[in-house]
Amino acid sequence: MDWNRIEGNWKQVKGKVKEQWGKLTDDDLDQIQGRREQLEGKIQERYGIEKDRVKNDIDSWYNNQKW
Template identity: 45%
Template sequence: MNKDLFESQWSQIKPILRDKWSNLTDEDIRQINGRYDQLIAKIQQRRWL
């Protein structure tokens, strides 16, 4: 996915993230807040927990 598209479509993407990556917490989603780089960092972090 294109970074700009991700950031502009954040409100529509949030529910999809919750379904696809169930190990992301509500706090993770709040911290990501539409920033693609934060999404990648959180997925990598949660993947190794």
């Protein structure tokens, strides 16, 4: 599954994202709407971690999903 499919299936994927990053609110997830850059920014904001680490964390999460 590529990221475009995540955007298209965002309603189904939101739960998996919230399981991984529980500090993200439902409002955050609604604003993100599956856009990776928005997800990265919100994770940085909520968790206070640097951009490169967020990118690696998302890649790792993405690759571990059972689509």
